[in-house]
Amino acid sequence: MPTDELLILPLGSSALAPASISFYVSNARATTRNLTHNDGFNTLFARVQFPSGSLSTLDGATLGLADSVPVTLSAAAGVYGIRLEPEGLRFASLGRPILTFSYVRYGDLSVANGSRYADQTAYASALDVWRETSFDRWTTAGGAGTALSDITTSLTQAGHYLVAAPR
Numbered sequence: 521m522p523t524d525e526l527l528i529l530p531l532g533s534s535a536l537a538p539a540s541i542s543f544y545v546s547n548a549r550a551t552t553r554n555l556t557h558n559d560g561f562n563t564l565f566a567r568v569q570f571p572s573g574s575l576s577t578l579d580g581a582t583l584g585l586a587d588s589v590p591v592t593l594s595a596a597a598g599v600y601g602i603r604l605e606p607e608g609l610r611f612a613s614l615g616r617p618i619l620t621f622s623y624v625r626y627g628d629l630s631v632a633n634g635s636r637y638a639d640q641t642a643y644a645s646a647l648d649v650w651r652e653t654s655f656d657r658w659t660t661a662g663g664a665g666t667a668l669s670d671i672t673t674s675l676t677q678a679g680h681y682l683v684a685a686p687r
Contacts, residue, residue, distance in 0.1 A: 521650075521659070521686070522656055522657065522658075523656050524687070525687050526650060526658060526682070526684040526685070527635055527637075527643070527684055527687045528599050528600075528601070528683070528684040529599060529600040529627050529628070529647060529682075529683040530599050530600075530627075530628045531598055531600065531626050531627070532627065535557060535559075535626035536559050537595055538558065538595045539555075540555075540592060540593065540594035541553060541555065542593075543590070543591055543593075544589065545588060545591050546587070546588035547573055547574070547575045547583060547584065547585050547586070547587050548585055548586060550569070550570060550572050551569075551570045552568070552569045552570070553567070553568055553593060554567045555567075555593055555594075555595055557625075557626060563622075563625050563626070564620075565600075565621070565622065565626075566600075566602050566619065566622070567618075567620045567622070568593060568602075568604065568618070568620075569617060570617045571615040571617070572615070573585065573612060573615050574611050574612055574615050574616060575587060575589055575609070575611065575612065576611055576612040576613075577609075577610045578606065578608055578610075579606075579608035580608070589606070590606075591605065591606070591609070591678075592604075596680070596682065599682060600621050600623055600627060600683035601681060601682035602619070602621075602680075603680050603681075604619075604675070604679060604681070606678060607679060608678070609678035610676065611675055611676055611677060616674040617674065618672060619649065619672065619673055619674075619675055619681060620665070620670055620672040621649070621671050622670045623670065624669040624670065627683075629643060631643070635687065636687070637685070640668075641667060641668065643685055646686070647683055647684065647685050648660045648661070648662060648685065649661045649671060649673040649683060650682045650683075650684050651677075651679055651681050652680040652681075652682075658682070661674075661675070661676075661681065662674075663683075
């Protein structure tokens with residue numbers, strides 16, 4: 521789906537953008553990292569949970585139990601989205617990483633006003649996590665969560681992810 525067919529969830533105007541973080545993910549142990557707003561309360565923006573054994577391949581090379589990979593997690597500007605790098609990282613079919621976006625405090629659901637959605641709750645219920653497949657092309661990664669609060673999906677690969685609903 522092209523970007524212009526998505527109604528992307530923006531950050532509220534008072535939201536401070538989370539800083540990028542870099543860390544190692546090891547196949548030998550579980551790793552959880554949070555991107556938080558720099559608002560004095562460390563309000564959650566996004567969380568990625570990597571179970572042990574979740575790394576499958578990097579640029580086509582198989583990763584074993586003793587392998588680890590440096591990963592960078594950064595927030596997309598002005599919207600609920602992240603970029604997880606390196607791009608060539610793929611995850612195991614069993615024990616995939618879990619990505620959760622929390623928009624309860626800074627999600628600007630007013631973007632739904634004047635759209636096909638009857639109200640902000642209907643828009644929030646239609647939200648999914650979308651993965652960029654190529655420039656300006658997105659596919660749904662699915663998502664479940666508490667309307668007006670958060671959305672969670674499992675990841676098959678690193679890349680660019682957004683919270684949005686069909687326009």
